[in-house]
Amino acid sequence: MVEPLIITLDGPAGSGKSTVSRRLAEQLGLEFLDTGAMYRGIAAACLDLGIDSADTQAVAELAGHCRIEFNWQAEPPNLLINGRDVTDRLRDADVSAAVSDVAAIGAVRDVLVQEQRRIGTLHPRLVTEGRDQGSVVFPGAQVKFFLDADPAVRARRRADQIRQSGRDADEAEILRKILTRDERDASRKDGPLIKPDDAEVVDTSDLTLDQVLALLEQRVRERVGAALESAP
Numbered sequence: 001m002v003e004p005l006i007i008t009l010d011g012p013a014g015s016g017k018s019t020v021s022r023r024l025a026e027q028l029g030l031e032f033l034d035t036g037a038m039y040r041g042i043a044a045a046c047l048d049l050g051i052d053s054a055d056t057q058a059v060a061e062l063a064g065h066c067r068i069e070f071n072w073q074a075e076p077p078n079l080l081i082n083g084r085d086v087t088d089r090l091r092d093a094d095v096s097a098a099v100s101d102v103a104a105i106g107a108v109r110d111v112l113v114q115e116q117r118r119i120g121t122l123h124p125r126l127v128t129e130g131r132d133q134g135s136v137v138f139p140g141a142q143v144k145f146f147l148d149a150d151p152a153v154r155a156r157r158r159a160d161q162i163r164q165s166g167r168d169a170d171e172a173e174i175l176r177k178i179l180t181r182d183e184r185d186a187s188r189k190d191g192p193l194i195k196p197d198d199a200e201v202v203d204t205s206d207l208t209l210d211q212v213l214a215l216l217e218q219r220v221r222e223r224v225g226a227a228l229e230s231a232p
């Protein structure tokens with residue numbers, strides 16, 4: 001039997017966790033689960049079907065009835081909703097604007113939390129990233145991290161990303177949106193962003209991506225090195 005090894009990375013947008021968790025999984029020879037992609041996938045499906053993301057009941061109904069799957073052959077895995085590959089749609093501006101509403105709906109979270117646990121059973125050697133992975137979805141995970149960064153740093157990173165893709169970015173406006181979203185994510189009734197007591201907090205404000213990665217890898221090897229060696 002494969003020995004389970006679940007590593008969770010939670011934290012707010014711009015903390016650097018997406019890239020870090022994907023690369024950490026690669027370096028440790030584990031699979032990688034991007035749970036934000038699942039919320040984005042539901043948001044994309046709503047928009048493409050003309051469902052208003054503020055219509056809680058209709059969104060919940062859709063989430064309950066659609067098939068959400070990853071193609072694990074791709075790296076990172078592609079997301080399919082009802083058999084259609086929606087990966088390229090996930091970062092579109094309309095999806096990013098709608099996803100917060102979708103992620104605040106309790107019934108949607110119930111569906112996706114259940115699906116994430118199912119994925120954890122089928123892919124038990126996993127780095128999983130999101131907002132509630134260590135607190136709600138995998139409370140028994142072997143290693144938990146909570147990545148954070150100063151809001152101004154997170155705004156600058158986001159602005160750099162936008163500029164790299166050739167568009168203009170208003171950093172002050174981005175910062176304002178980040179603060180509003182933090183407030184909303186922390187105070188929502190279902191699945192709020194909370195730091196699990198047993199998670200190690202890593203402030204990435206003054207660290208490069210490579211430094212964060214090296215730190216996390218070192219911690220994982222210290223704590224569960226033996227389980228890593230037993231990889232199939």
Ligand code: DC
Pocket residue numbers: 013035036037039040099100103129130131132133191
């Ligand atoms: O990490 P991201 O930007 O792809 O996340 C998209 C949205 O989904 C964001 O509003 C936070 C939310 N989310 C969540 O509520 N729970 C998760 N486990 C992952 C993401």
